Amino acid sequence: MIALDPAANRPQFINVRVKRQDGPGQEPYWQLFKIDYEPELNVISILQRIAALGQTSDGKKVPPVVWDCGCLEEVCGSCTMQINGRVRQSCSALVDQLLKDNADEIVLEPMSKFPVLRDLLVDRRRLFKALEKVKAWVPVDSYYNMGPGERQLRAAQEQNYPLSQCMSCGCCVDACPQYNKIELERKKDETDEEFRKREEKAWDTAFVGPHAISQAMLFNNHPTGKSIAGERLDALIAPGGIQACGNAQNCVAVCPKEIPLTTSIARAGRATTIHTIKKWFEK
Amino acid sequence: MSNQRVVVVGGGLAGLASAMKLAELGVAVDLISLTPVKRSHSVCAQGGINSCNDQTRQLGDNEWKHFDDTVYGGDFLNHQPPVKEMAYWAPKVIELMDRLGVPFNRTGEGFLDRRRFGGTLYKRTAFAGATTGQQLLYALDEQVRRRESEGLIRKFEFWDFLGPIQDETGRCRGVVAQDMVSMEIRAFPADAAVVATGGCGLVYGRSTMSVFCTGSAASRCFQAGAKYANGEFIQVHPTAIPGSDKLRLMSESARGEGGRVWVPRKPHDSRAPRDIPASDRYYFLEERYPEYGNLVPRDIATREIFDICVNDGLSVDSERMCVYLDLTHIPKAELDRKLGGILEIYEKFQGVDPRIEPMRIFPAVHYSMGGLWADYVKSADGGLEAGAPANHMTNIEGLYAIGECDYHYHGANRLGANSLLSCIFTGLFTGPSIVNYIDNQSGGHADIDPATLSGAVSKQQERHDSLLTGNPGSDENPYLIHQELGDIMTRAATVVRRNDQLTDAIEKVNELHDRAMKVNLSDTGSWSNQNVIFAKSLQDMFPIAKSILGGALRRDECRGAHFKPDFEKPSLTAEDPAERRKQAEEWCDAFEKNNDKYLKSTIADYDNASMQPQFSYEDVDTSLQPPRPRLYGLVGADIIEEVWKERAEAKKQQPQMASS
Amino acid sequence: MSDSNSDSNSEPSFFTRHEFAIRRLHSLTGIVPLGLYMCVHLTTNASLLGSVEIFQRAVFLIHSPGPLLPLIEWGGIFLPLLFHAGLGIWIAKTGRSNSSQYQFTSNKRYSWQRWTGFIGLVYLFLHVMHLHGGIHAESWMDAIYQIGFGQFSPYNAGSSLVNAMNLGYGIIWPVIYLVGVLALVYHFVNGIWTAGITWGLWISPEAQARATKVCVAFGVILTVVSLAAWAGAVFPGKEDVAEMRAIEDRMYEAGVVAGTVPENEHKRDLRGRAAAAEESGDAADGEQASTATTEPAS
Structure with missing residues (x-):
């Protein structure tokens, strides 16, 4: 670890270049900030210091950088952004490590596949909508006390648990070459409701993304979740379904939780193949 | 029935459980959350969720013992009827979560695996790897998404709750909230509101809590007239990894x-x-x-x-x-x-x-045992009366508090793996109570006086606007004030508390509060302005901080997480058995005397004019299990226990003798 | 940046509704018939390196369906190819390669799959025009022959091929073929690997790693075969051509006599030898050429 290196090796300042944007549809611009070096910083603490500092490297007073964060321990999925060109969680992006790769500066950009709301804050509603599309839930009858669920073998739990750790951070889709940004502009005469409907329609026919495919496989492997397995597979062969996957396998490479997304995708590939053939013969 | 509308504030375990249950009961739910609900702080809970289970039962465990461990661990400051109800619901809660697909760890044979947690001798804790909170939250999030797709729930994510809407009778008729993206402030009229907004760790600057756990939502209810109870009981988790951001x-x-x-x-x-x-x-x-x-x-x-x-x-x-x-x-x-x-x-x-x-x-600071005061109705068997409208209602009619931001369950100290349970339990249990409350009301959410709604909105709009434009000459920076507040609170009101430090801290926090009211914002824009959102929550941390400090100062004893070395009960020193016995008797006398004075909930009412909480005390319902000394590791514990048992026996005999 | 700003309240198109099945068909056609055909084709051509006879015999066999051949060509090769290529271009357009940003091996393979597809498509167009001509109409063939296309004569398979490769200073076509064939070999082999995931044949990372090994091995073999095929067409010199042609002619005549080869003078390299005769002015060749050139008139 750099933190253990002799003090002489430590830089005095950290240069942080941030891609900012004042609102949707506006032109992005860059600002440079200079932060005093401290050991064991992460990108979150850098952004906190920028907020407290309130000025750029040349002393210009600027509003704090807007970004999203939550737990700061990589389980909530809030703080995704592009750091030095790679999408990841900013809480687990340790400055000492980043400086090892590039001592000159740290570059922060918003995620590339979602509309920017402001600075590093993006609109990720589409991610969650995809979970609705694949019906990522167990269709229980009620929330009354009906006794325990079915017994499950440890092997099944061990297969499901990693998939269930998906925190909808969006890294997989941001790195996916088949997942494209959808940014609609609101029309003048459009109501909130109409605009939302139009957005959801556009999302619905575009690629659902690896995270949603993986969630579909998670619930298809649950004793009760299985009961609507066919509906989930139908969603996966609908427009924007699994066929849009291009097997670049970036999803699994950038997933901060190391979820076996490509295994889920291949499993979904097999399931949809069999499902389609069966459906065709049973028609 | 179908025309009932409830607004739930907070999308953690408690809020989601509440929304899900209310939707099942046919109530339309507006769910307001600072963050997409799947990112709520509940995801951070790691260890597990407690209930007695088939295995522990056969080793002598039962729901009563779970209840007893909880109140003993909480140093008897817990309200016993709700705790009892929770302990008896616990196995059912876990069964429900199992049905909802939570990937609990399994034994070789396929049963739920259990581990042992602090403060108990039984392996009661079900767990899903080391991310149990995350897994439980996701299961509820999925159900809420399902109900959302059916049109029963509307989610408002990235919305900041600004305060309850009260009509002229003081009854809560909805809430005001602000879109943190567009900065729009609007009213959410409802028949009842549920506040499930978690803890207030950010009052301490850095804690184990997520960045949105500022306590500001609870504080806004507090400032609107809700009582805040047991604020001084802040759990400091023994094991955390020190970091510069959290x-x-x-x-x-x-x-x-x-x-x-x-x-x-x-x-x-x-x-x-x-x-x-x-x-x-x-x-x-x-x-x-x-x-x-x-x-x-x-x-x-x-x-x-x-x-x-x-x-x-x-x-x-x-x-x-x-x-x-x-x-x-x-x-x-x-x-x-x-x-x-x-x-x-x-x-x-x-x-x-x-x-x-x-x-x-x-x-590190980890959990707030205290929170908004809320009522309950005790049932004949000592638990809670199911469906009673008063269950978990704050002193503002129609405003409910559940989850970490209530105050009943954990007393002076929370047992590990009981918080997830209390959150889900309160969310589920209060559903029928809220429905019954609404059924008894004459006016619904559709016929609230428009002036009431617009008045509440414009009050918040004024606060917002004046923060943006006010204090032009001031150089008070909200982020730096927050750091100062965190430092003061961490020094004075965590593990060890001393009255001189608390008095000093109160003074400093008062000063800091005045400064916080004059912050100058570096962002005065009207789009996704996190600066003003943070400034508001910072200002709202102070009523809570003052309640913590004031409550701690007034409580001259050691109880659970509240530890004042100046008032620590001594270990026994005598070697001679007779002398030791005498010391034990004295120890028990002192213990009883102390309980008479301090076995009470601290209740704070906020006085907006003086910007100070006013303190009073409420008796704790200890009717099910009489308090006994908490003797972990004390020298002479055995003899004190003996003396105490004899006294307890004698007390039991007394009423019988009197009646015979 | 917006990709779908379309404001349609209409029903999704036939293509959108059946995209899954259509893309599975795309995946399938890449392997059968196209990939399979490529393997057969390359192996056949590689045989030229062995001997002219084997190669010519194989070509006779391929051409044995006679008038049905265009049907097989179009139904089995050209139409699937046009479908695969057309959809492939659309698929490539739906994605946005980012392999310079995310330099993972699998991501580079993704980009290469698209680039080799484009290269392969351009190459195949040139290749078909260069040798096959595409349509068997005589006037068309005559016309394109003049500009260096439609050079292949099935009954003089080896010699016309070698001649064709020598056009353009003997370097342009060999380079085009080398790049094109290797691109297609990569495209095919990597396509098998991704198809295995798409169809759900190899699922776990371990299985995918094993499949990668098998595909690499297959790719190496196919590369060797294609290099052999390339060498067989590129290395023979002018003097070899005459020798090859003699052998091919002998085989043709014997075949016609034996009834194993349907008589068809259009499939013989008559234009080629006319040109060669003109160039050299050789009497013996000239005689043969004159017979040949007069043939269609008779």
């Missing part, structure tokens, strides 16, 4: 799975931990608490770790205080299976593999 939790499950806490006997021993032989290691928890060992309740573990570093000077590191939490004696495969998630966190944030090298940990 103190990351290292779950109690690390100790539950066999983790051992130690320091080198020689101060700042420079040898690598694995080179220090067993004889030079001080396993201080195991030595001081032979029965519970590393699994003593949290307040005790915290104090011991604090003590060993501060008073004994045995910190592992000379620069910053920490002790070893050692898992290296456990096989790697087992660690990965049971604790994979939390070990990864340590490795990721510290760059050291805890499977090879012991972790360095130190206590």
Whole structure:
């Protein structure tokens, strides 16, 4: 670890270049900030210091950088952004490590596949909508006390648990070459409701993304979740379904939780193949 | 029936459980959350969720013992009827979560696996790896998404709750909230509102809590007239990883799975931990608490770790205080299976593999036992009256408080793996109560006086606008004020509390509050302005901070997480049995006397004019299990226990004799 | 940046509704018939390196369906190819390669799959025009022959091939073929690997790693075969051509006599030898050429 290196090796300042944007549809611009070096910083603490500092490297007073964060321990999925060109969680992006790769500066950009709301804050509603599309839930009858669920073998739990750790951070889709940004502009005469409907329609026919495919496989492997397995597979062969996957396998490479997304995708590939053939013969 | 509308504020376990249950009962729900609900702070809970179960039952456990452990661990400041109800619901709650698809760890035969947690001798805790909170939250999030797709729930994510809407009778008729993206402020009219907004760790600057756990939502209710109870009871988790942005939790499950806490006997021993032989290691928890060992309740573990570093000077590191939490004696495969998630966190944030090298940990602010005061109706069997409208209603009619931001369940100290339970339980249990409350109301959400709604909105709009434009000459920076507040609170009101420090802190916090009201914002824009959102929540931290400090100052005793060394009850010193017996009698006398005075909930009412909380005290319902001394590790515990038992017996006999 | 700003309240198109099945068909056609055909084609051509006879015999066999051949060509090769290529271009357009940003091996393979597809498509167009001509109409063939296309004569398979490769200073076509064939070999082999995931044949990372090994091995073999095929067409010199042609002619005549080869003078390299005769002015060749050139008139 750099933190253990002799003090002489430590830089005095950290240069942080941030891609900012004042609102949707506006032109992005860059600002440079200079932060005093401290050991064991992460990108979150850098952004906190920028907020407290309130000025750029040349002393210009600027509003704090807007970004999203939550737990700061990589389980909530809030703080995704592009750091030095790679999408990841900013809480687990340790400055000492980043400086090892590039001592000159740290570059922060918003995620590339979602509309920017402001600075590093993006609109990720589409991610969650995809979970609705694949019906990522167990269709229980009620929330009354009906006794325990079915017994499950440890092997099944061990297969499901990693998939269930998906925190909808969006890294997989941001790195996916088949997942494209959808940014609609609101029309003048459009109501909130109409605009939302139009957005959801556009999302619905575009690629659902690896995270949603993986969630579909998670619930298809649950004793009760299985009961609507066919509906989930139908969603996966609908427009924007699994066929849009291009097997670049970036999803699994950038997933901060190391979820076996490509295994889920291949499993979904097999399931949809069999499902389609069966459906065709049973028609 | 179908025309009922409830607004739920907060999308953590409690809020989601509430929304899901209300939707099932046919109520239309508006769910308001600062963050997409799937990112709520509940995801951070690692260890598990408690209930007695088939296995522990056969070892003598039952719901009553779970109840008893909870109130004993909470030093009897818990309200017993709700705790009892919760303990009896616990097995059912876990069964429901199992049905909802939570991937709980399994035994070889396919049953739910259980681990032991602090403050109990039974393996009650069901867990899903080391991310149980995340898994439970996701199961509820999925159900809420399902109900949302059916049109029963509307979610408003990235909306900041600004306050309840009250009509002229004081009844809550909805809430005002602000879109944190567009900055639009609007009213959400409803028949009832549920506040499930969690804890207030950010009052301490850095804690184990998520960045949105500012306590501001509870504070806004507090400032609107709701009572705030037991504020001074803040749990400091014994094991956290110190960091510059946050103190990351290292779950109690690390100790539950066999983790051992130690320091080198020689101060700042420079040898690598694995080179220090067993004889030079001080396993201080195991030595001081032979029965519970590393699994003593949290307040005790915290104090011991604090003590060993501060008073004994045995910190592992000379620069910053920490002790070893050692898992290296456990096989790697087992660690990965049971604790994979939390070990990864340590490795990721510290760059050291805890499977090879012991972790360095130190206590951190973790949970607020106190919260909004709320009512309940006791049933004939000592639990809660199911469906009673008053259950969990605050003193503002129609405003409910559940989850971490209520105050009933954890007394002076929360047992590990009980918080997830209390959140889900309160969310589910209050559903019928809220429906019954609404059924009894004459006016619904559709016929609220428009002036009431617009008045509430314009009040918030004024506050917002004046923050943006006001204080042009001031150079008060909200972020720096927050740091100062955190430092003051951490010094004065965490593990060890002294009256002189508290008095000093109160003064400083008062001053800081005045400064916070004059902050100058570096962002005066009207789009996604996080600066103004933060400034508001900062201002709203102060009423809570003042309640914590004021409550702590007034409580001259040691109870659970509230520890004042000046008022610590002494161990027995005499060797002579008769003398020792006498000391024990005196000890018990003092204990009873202290309980008469302090076994009460601290209740704060906020006075907006003076910007100060006013304190009063409320009796605690201890009707089910009479308080007894909490004697973990005290010298002479056996004899005190004996004396106490005799007294308890005598008390039981007395009424019988009188009646005969 | 917006990709779908379309404001349609209409029903999704036939293509959108059946995209899954259509893309599975795309995946399938890449392997059968196209990939399979490529393997057969390359192996056949590689045989030229062995002997002219084997190669010519194989070509006779391929051409044995006679008038049905165009049907097989179009139904089995050209139409699937046009479908695969057309959809492939659309698929490539739906994605946005980012392999310079995310330099993972699998991501580079993703980008290469698209680039080799484009290269392969351009190459195949040139290749078909260069040798095959595409349509068997005589006037078309005559016309394109003049500009260096439609050079292949099945009954003089080896010699016309070698001649064709020598056009353009003997370097342009060999380079085009080398790049094109290797691109297609990569495209095919990597396509098999991704198809295995798409169809759900190899699922776990371990299985995918094993499949990668098998695909690499297959790719190496196919590369060797294609290099052999390339060498067989590129290395023979002018003097070899005459020798090859003699052998091919003998085989043709014998075949016609034996009834194993349907008589078809259009499939013989008559234009080629006319040109060669003109160039050399050789009497013996000239005689043969004159017979040949007069043939269509008779």
